[in-house]
Amino acid sequence: MRAKKLELDAVGLHVLHNALANIAAEMAIVMMKTSYSTIFNEGLDFSTILLDRQGNIIAEKNFAPAMMGAVNYALRWTLEELGEEFFGPGDIVVHNDPYRGNCHIPEHMLMKPIFSDNELIGFAGAIGHLAEVGGKAPGSFASDATDVFQEGLRLPPVKLMEGGRYNEQLWRVIMANHRTPRNTWGDFHAMIGALNVGERRLLELIGRYDLRTVVEGASQLIDYSERRLRAEIAELPEGEYSATLTVEDDGVGDDPFHVLVTLVVKDGKIIADFTGSSPQVRGPMNCTFVVAASALYNAVFSVTDPNDLIPRNSGCYRPLQVIAPPGSVVNVRYPGPSVGGNTDLQPKLIDLLLAAFAKAVPDRVAAGTGGSSSNLLFGGIHPDTGRYYSNYNFDGMGAGATAKKDGNDGEVTRHSNCRNTPVEVFEHRYPLHTLNYGFVDDSGGAGKHRGGLGTQRTLRVTAPSITFSALFDRHKLTSTGLFDGKPGGASSLLVKLAGTTEFRTFKDVFGVRSPTKFTNVVLHEGDEIHYRTPGGAGFGAAAERERDLILEDVREGYVSALSAERDYGVSDGKVAS
Amino acid sequence: MRQGGWVESARAWNDTNVSYCDVCGRLIPKRSWVFADDGRTLNACSPDCEDLYHSYLKRASKRKQP
Numbered sequence: 126m127r128a129k130k131l132e133l134d135a136v137g138l139h140v141l142h143n144a145l146a147n148i149a150a151e152m153a154i155v156m157m158k159t160s161y162s163t164i165f166n167e168g169l170d171f172s173t174i175l176l177d178r179q180g181n182i183i184a185e186k187n188f189a190p191a192m193m194g195a196v197n198y199a200l201r202w203t204l205e206e207l208g209e210e211f212f213g214p215g216d217i218v219v220h221n222d223p224y225r226g227n228c229h230i231p232e233h234m235l236m237k238p239i240f241s242d243n244e245l246i247g248f249a250g251a252i253g254h255l256a257e258v259g260g261k262a263p264g265s266f267a268s269d270a271t272d273v274f275q276e277g278l279r280l281p282p283v284k285l286m287e288g289g290r291y292n293e294q295l296w297r298v299i300m301a302n303h304r305t306p307r308n309t310w311g312d313f314h315a316m317i318g319a320l321n322v323g324e325r326r327l328l329e330l331i332g333r334y335d336l337r338t339v340v341e342g343a344s345q346l347i348d349y350s351e352r353r354l355r356a357e358i359a360e361l362p363e364g365e366y367s368a369t370l371t372v373e374d375d376g377v378g379d380d381p382f383h384v385l386v387t388l389v390v391k392d393g394k395i396i397a398d399f400t401g402s403s404p405q406v407r408g409p410m411n412c413t414f415v416v417a418a419s420a421l422y423n424a425v426f427s428v429t430d431p432n433d434l435i436p437r438n439s440g441c442y443r444p445l446q447v448i449a450p451p452g453s454v455v456n457v458r459y460p461g462p463s464v465g466g467n468t469d470l471q472p473k474l475i476d477l478l479l480a481a482f483a484k485a486v487p488d489r490v491a492a493g494t495g496g497s498s499s500n501l502l503f504g505g506i507h508p509d510t511g512r513y514y515s516n517y518n519f520d521g522m523g524a525g526a527t528a529k530k531d532g533n534d535g536e537v538t539r540h541s542n543c544r545n546t547p548v549e550v551f552e553h554r555y556p557l558h559t560l561n562y563g564f565v566d567d568s569g570g571a572g573k574h575r576g577g578l579g580t581q582r583t584l585r586v587t588a589p590s591i592t593f594s595a596l597f598d599r600h601k602l603t604s605t606g607l608f609d610g611k612p613g614g615a616s617s618l619l620v621k622l623a624g625t626t627e628f629r630t631f632k633d634v635f636g637v638r639s640p641t642k643f644t645n646v647v648l649h650e651g652d653e654i655h656y657r658t659p660g661g662a663g664f665g666a667a668a669e670r671e672r673d674l675i676l677e678d679v680r681e682g683y684v685s686a687l688s689a690e691r692d693y694g695v696s697d698g699k700v701a702s
Numbered sequence: 703m704r705q706g707g708w709v710e711s712a713r714a715w716n717d718t719n720v721s722y723c724d725v726c727g728r729l730i731p732k733r734s735w736v737f738a739d740d741g742r743t744l745n746a747c748s749p750d751c752e753d754l755y756h757s758y759l760k761r762a763s764k765r766k767q768p
Contacts, residue, residue, distance in 0.1 A: 198729070206731035224720050225729060281718075389758065396754075398762060414727055448759065451722040459720060 131334045133342050138349065141334075141342040142436045145184035148326040149173050152319040153186040156251060159318055161311030163554060164256045164517055167546040171253030172196060173319055175327060176236075178245050180204050181439035183343040191471055191540040192228060192252050193422045194415030197442050199226035199234045200248060203282040209245060211282075212238035215289030217317060220282040221258070223273065223413045224459045229467040230277040231255050231265050231517070235285065235313070237320040239327055241336055247343075249323030251316040255309065257504070257515040259302040261644065264502025264517045268376040268596035268642035270409045270462040278302040285313065304504060305515050343438075350440030355393035357429035358444055361485055363391050368481040370473055372454075373601040375408030376465060376642040381602070382406050382454055384474065388481045397421045397478060398448040399455045408642075409596075411457035412466025412474070417449045418442075420474035423540050427475075428482050428489045468498035468519070469598040472538040476525065476605070483607055488528040492570065493604030495522025495579055495659035497616055498538050502594040508556055508587075516555055520545055523569050523577030523613050523661030525604060531674075532577030532661035534564055534683070556588035565657050567685050568614030570606050571692035572663020573670050576613040578683055579658040586652045593648055595631075597641035599659035606662035611692065613660030616641055623651030667693050706737030706752050709745075723747035725755045 131137045152173035160166045172192045174185040180201035187193065199220055203211075206225070212218065220226075221233045234252040238245055258265045258277035265277040273279060278299065284292050300306035331339050370384040382403035389396040397417075405411045425445055426433075435441060449456035454470070457463045472494055479490040499522060504515030521535035537543045548559045560583040570576035597616040604613040618641045619628035630640040637643035648654070675695045678684035690696040710733045713719070721730040724744040734745040737752045739760070746752055 202729050202731045205733075225731070387762070396758060398759075400759075400763065414722075414729065446754065447726060447728075448754075449727040451727050456722070456727045458722075459718075 129333055131338050131342070133338065133345055138342060138346055141339065142346050144330055145175055145343065146436070148323055148330070149175055149184045149186040151326060152249065152251065152323045153188060155319040155322050156253065156315045160315035161308045162256045163546045163550060164254055165312055165315060167550055168519070168543045170541060170543050171251065173323065174250040175323060176200055176248040176250055177340070177343055178247055180248065181347060183247070183346065183438050185437050187437060189541055189543065190423050191419050191467060192232065194418030195226055195228050195232060195234060196250060196252055197418065197439065198415050200236050200250060202226045203236065207282060212245065213288060214238070214240045215286065216284055217286035217320060218282050219280055219285040222279055222281045223457065223463050225281060226415055228413060228416050228419070229464045230260070230273065230279060231258055231464065232467070235316045235320060237324060239324045241328060241331055246331070246336060246340065247327065249320040249327070251319045253312070253316060254517070255312060256517045257303055257305045257308065259304065262502060262594040263304055263504025263515040263592050264594060266464050266500050266502045266517060266594055266596060267644045268409060268465060268594060269644045270464065271377060271407050272460040273462055274460065276409065276462055276464050286317070304513055346436055347438050347440040350436050350438050351443045353435040354429065354441050355444050358390065358395055359393045361390050364485060365389050366481040366484040368477050370477040371602060372410060372470065372473065373598065374639065375406035375410040376596060376639065377408035384454060384477055386477055386481055388478065390485065394444045394446065395425060396446045396448060399453065400448060400450055402450070402453045402455050405452055405454055405457050405461045409462035409465040410470055411454050411461050411463045412470045413463055414447065414449050414456045416467050416471050417455040417474060418447045419540065420471050420478060421445055421447055423475045424478035424482065427479065428486060465596050468500055468541070469496070469596060471540050472496045475540055480605070480607070487608065490607065491527045491532065492525035492572070492576060492607040492610050492662035492664045493613070494525045494532070494539060494661050495599060495613060496538070496604055497522060497598035497659055498541060499616060499656065499658040500596040501656070503555070503591050505588060505591045508589065514555060518546065519543060520582065520658050521580050522658035523579045525661040526570070526572055526574035526576050526610060526664035528664060531575045532569060534569070534578040535580045536577060556586065556591065558585045558587050559583070560585055560653070564683065565614060565660065566682055567688045568657070568660030569683065570604060570611040570613040570660060570663035571667040571688070572606055572610030573665025573667070574663060575670070575678065576604065576610070576661030576663045579614055579616070579660040581655065581657045583653055583655045586648050586650055588650060590647050590649050593646050593654070594644045595641060597656065600641040603659060604662040607664050609666040610663030611667065613662045614657070616657055616659040618654070618656045620648070621653045621655070623649065628655050704737070704749050704752050706735045706746065706749065708733050709736045721745065723751055725751035725759055
């Protein structure tokens with residue numbers, strides 16, 4: 126095919142950016158359409174990327190922004206550790222090591238080098254949360270894990286495919302350690318398919334234009350994004366802005382821990398300094414360095430580029446610097462556990478960073494979110510198939526209100542950007558019957574703008590037995606409002622055993638240490654679980670909320686008449702004296 | 703003015719330890735940028751972190767000490 130000429134002017138770069146971004150988007154669709162697990166094809170808990178030869182991101186389809194930190198570092202660090210020569214044509218490298226640039230053990234990043242005329246020109250990447258990777262609990266999410274070995278099989282960068290052929294020895298190890306090897310097989314192949322499509326499309330793009338134009342254009346796009354983000358940061362008032370966060374417990378003990386951040390905004394750059402945060406905890410609420418980085422990226426993009434106008438590539442990350450002391454809760458050291466740090470600390474780190482930004486740009490931030498992915502894990506032998514199944518389930522919670530609007534109701538955490546699994550799919554795949562599902566009234570923090578509502582759901586077990594684990598945070602400490610906004614509602618998790626009439630806490634029934642963070646509780650046919658996810662906090666004083674909005678909330682059942690009177694001073698449709 | 707230099711890790715392939723930057727906390731996959739300050743040797747992930755140390759972290763750390 127004869128190459129067309131592409132001028133690398135503003136128009137040409139725009140064309141090139143769209144072409145690269147569309148490749149990443151097509152890769153994502155391949156994963157969604159071909160994966161086996163609901164966490165991918167319904168939840169969209171993955172992202173796809175194209176990277177240059179040095180491991181810099183040139184385009185991404187960011188279904189899960191929680192992974193931004195990992196995609197920015199994982200390949201670059203692998204290249205630095207193992208060298209470019211480690212990657213050969215037809216290779217695919219897998220990596221889920223939380224101490225080497227991944228978010229937590231379930232997140233697996235696959236990287237495929239792309240060659241043109243035997244020259245390495247870049248990489249296709251896919252990162253996603255595998256729903257089951259071994260460890261002490263089905264769903265690989267043990268809220269009482271005290272080291273990484275209890276969380277699942279850890280893979281430093283190793284070759285899943287070598288020269289286009291299966292590395293059978295590695296596949297055998299992986300499949301022997303995952304409880305649902307059929308899903309692992311299918312989900313890995315969905316990721317591999319996405320990488321192959323990314324490779325093919327990038328080579329087609331190079332064929333359409335030419336290699337040097339695409340490489341040079343991608344480099345210019347990275348520089349362009351950096352300039353754009355620096356310009357946005359330069360609009361922020363320079364200064365140092367601090368905030369603190371208290372997390373209720375680590376899943377193992379009852380003590381709270383703290384995160385402290387100082388944001389330094391200066392010269393078109395931002396430093397997020399987490400010095401002074403608590404030492405890493407025993408339980409899995411620690412996060413990795415790249416998770417802290419993801420939180421910073423999420424917060425900064427929310428403040429500076431909420432409409433996603435700047436091309437997302439490595440240039441966007443260059444002006445942003447994280448300082449996360451190793452051995453602290455924001456930079457876990459080996460062999461500390463970290464599975465909940467990604468799902469339940471990261472959203473709160475974003476809230477924390479936005480609370481710090483609130484001192485500089487109050488009209489651009491949101492109040493605290495529900496801040497918990499409300500992780501519910503379960504598995505067992507499916508009575509219909511006789512095969513082992515396992516699932517990692519999350520549900521929507523309340524988002525924090527902003528200066529402009531109420532928080533979204535029933536939204537899966539902002540950093541994950543995931544979707545819930547439709548009830549029909551859920552019931553088809555798993556032996557659990559959904560008895561009811563909806564919003565929790567009064568769970569949105571009161572304010573001029575109301576926090577979003579959490580959700581509630583009741584499930585009945587339809588198999589002889591199912592093993593459950595849970596990590597629901599915000600049970601004791603709820604979301605924090607801004608500018609006199611009120612906190613959102615708490616999470617809860619209750620159980621009603623078959624033949625009984627009352628929902629009680631898991632702590633009461635099973636003697637687990639925490640009512641919302643526990644591992645491997647066995648329920649039986651007819652038992653029911655009822656859970657509530659946390660609500661978002663309000664923004665601004667409740668007294669300033671428009672009366673019509675309060676009445677509408679009451680009519681819609683979002684706010685009870687009692688809350689309307691107590692929190693807003695509105696009674697029977699009239700403002701109380 | 704940067705004073706440090708690159709030092710390559712001699713870690714064997716079967717050594718599972720990892721190292722982190724004394725300044726920012728990032729992983730040091732292979733080689734570290736080593737510099738000294740006040741009699742202390744710091745292993746950093748890049749020359750930029752020596753700059754960060756002098757321009758921000760040293761001052762901030764002193765301020766945060768009780």
